[in-house]
Amino acid sequence: MGRLSGTYALIRKDVHSELRTRYALNALLMFVVTAVATILFALRSDQPTSSVLSGLYWVVVFFTAMSGLSRTFVSEEERGTTMTLQLVASPSTVYFAKLLFNTVLTFSMTIAVTILYMTVFSNAFVIKTFSIFAGTVVLGSLGFASASTIIAAIVAKANTRGTLYPVLSFPILIVLLMTVMNATTKSLDGEEFYSALPDFQILIGYFLAMTGGSYLLFEYVWKD
Amino acid sequence: MSALSLIATGVTKEFNRRTIFRDVSISLSRGESLAITGRNGSGKSTLVKVVAGLLSATRGKVEYAVDGIRLDVEDLRHHIGFVSPYLQLYDEFSGNENLELLSKIRSDVRIDAGRIQEVLETVGLWERRLDYVRTYSSGMKQRLKYAFAVLHRPSLLMLDEPTSNLDHDGIAMVKKIVDEQKKHGVLIVATNDAGEAGWCSANIELGKR
Numbered sequence: 001m002g003r004l005s006g007t008y009a010l011i012r013k014d015v016h017s018e019l020r021t022r023y024a025l026n027a028l029l030m031f032v033v034t035a036v037a038t039i040l041f042a043l044r045s046d047q048p049t050s051s052v053l054s055g056l057y058w059v060v061v062f063f064t065a066m067s068g069l070s071r072t073f074v075s076e077e078e079r080g081t082t083m084t085l086q087l088v089a090s091p092s093t094v095y096f097a098k099l100l101f102n103t104v105l106t107f108s109m110t111i112a113v114t115i116l117y118m119t120v121f122s123n124a125f126v127i128k129t130f131s132i133f134a135g136t137v138v139l140g141s142l143g144f145a146s147a148s149t150i151i152a153a154i155v156a157k158a159n160t161r162g163t164l165y166p167v168l169s170f171p172i173l174i175v176l177l178m179t180v181m182n183a184t185t186k187s188l189d190g191e192e193f194y195s196a197l198p199d200f201q202i203l204i205g206y207f208l209a210m211t212g213g214s215y216l217l218f219e220y221v222w223k224d
Numbered sequence: 225m226s227a228l229s230l231i232a233t234g235v236t237k238e239f240n241r242r243t244i245f246r247d248v249s250i251s252l253s254r255g256e257s258l259a260i261t262g263r264n265g266s267g268k269s270t271l272v273k274v275v276a277g278l279l280s281a282t283r284g285k286v287e288y289a290v291d292g293i294r295l296d297v298e299d300l301r302h303h304i305g306f307v308s309p310y311l312q313l314y315d316e317f318s319g320n321e322n323l324e325l326l327s328k329i330r331s332d333v334r335i336d337a338g339r340i341q342e343v344l345e346t347v348g349l350w351e352r353r354l355d356y357v358r359t360y361s362s363g364m365k366q367r368l369k370y371a372f373a374v375l376h377r378p379s380l381l382m383l384d385e386p387t388s389n390l391d392h393d394g395i396a397m398v399k400k401i402v403d404e405q406k407k408h409g410v411l412i413v414a415t416n417d418a419g420e421a422g423w424c425s426a427n428i429e430l431g432k433r
Contacts (some may be wrong), residue, residue, distance in 0.1 A: 009328035013314075016325075020316040080312035083370075086278050087306055088330040090298050223280060
């Protein structure tokens with residue numbers, strides 16, 4: 001019970017802190033707008049295929065996540081408040097609070113990218129099988145948040161934080177990226193829901209393996 | 225306040241093969257106090273962090289017990305108060321909000337608005353409780369760290385450079401907190417100042433040549 005209330009209090013602290021400082025929000029929003037605008041200018045009047053569009057969609061999500069999600073730990077490290085958290089919360093409390101915060105942030109960001117994408121590419125980006133798309137966004141966001149959280153915790157302890165985060169993330173996220181791109185293409189092509197089930201199995205497995213591994217590793221990353 | 229005792233045996237800390245300190249042993253129980261002294265770079269702050277469970281020892285072990293029952297390091301946070309120059313509170317929150325948020329994250333149900341008022345009055349920040357910490361002077365931030373450290377009435381209070389940035393009134397406040405702690409709990413002070421070391425009944429000097 002104590003752990004749960006501590007986790008909830010830490011998420012509330014992070015949300016209030018984010019609303020006041022806009023550490024991650026501004027970076028995420030600016031990147032989403034800039035990236036989608038650049039893609040729009042690059043494509044002009046071309047009619048890209050569904051696989052190109054879904055690929056570009058997740059490229060935007062990937063780099064947006066890279067620009068903002070590391071802030072959850074980097075901002076604590078830069079402000080010198082890591083030790084304060086260590087004094088009041090167990091490593092598991094910190095891990096799950098940061099994971100949930102990043103999940104909410106990733107999910108909100110993915111929704112924002114989707115709305116912007118559907119507005120800008122109204123003719124080409126048409127979701128024909130909504131259930132596949134919704135499942136991909138939810139499971140993809142969970143996977144992104146899980147991987148990003150542990151990588152952010154590792155990167156926060158390093159000196160070259162800015163470059164290390166995307167470099168370290170790419171090989172870890174490549175399986176996830178390929179799977180969500182594949183599933184998104186199916187949703188744009190109007191395939192049946194069951195055709196995406198293997199993709200969903202991979203995404204669920206990825207999330208569980210990443211979260212379980214991160215939970216076991218986190219104490220060592222967090223403490224020393 | 226529960227009776228906490230700590231025993232550190234043969235504690236050694238190394239960073240990248242450089243030995244910071246070697247074979248340090250400490251035994252403290254309720255009513256006892258220890259000053260950790262030594263030249264700059266001798267590892268005073270590192271030893272304090274190891275004892276507080278914030279860093280792991282390369283060799284040796286630190287064990288804690290409350291009322292004779294062994295305490296898990298996970299539960300240590302309910303029993304430790306910590307003040308140090310490298311400890312920072314959240315600039316974007318007020319002093320009052322910092323104490324509220326941190327006690328909730330610690331899941332400390334005993335802390336209510338009355339207790340927060342009491343500690344803020346003790347450290348002389350009650351009038352400025354609603355101001356953001358980023359508007360505080362360095363001395364006020366140090367006072368707020370004391371409020372955070374004693375809020376949950378810790379059995380073990382650890383002070384690293386206890387009077388840095390404080391004026392005369394602030395130093396008197398620290399002395400009062402120290403005297404109170406020595407009556408009911410365990411006190412550890414890491415310092416280079418002979419006067420501050422004199423607050424404690426025992427002394428360990430690190431890095432003796």
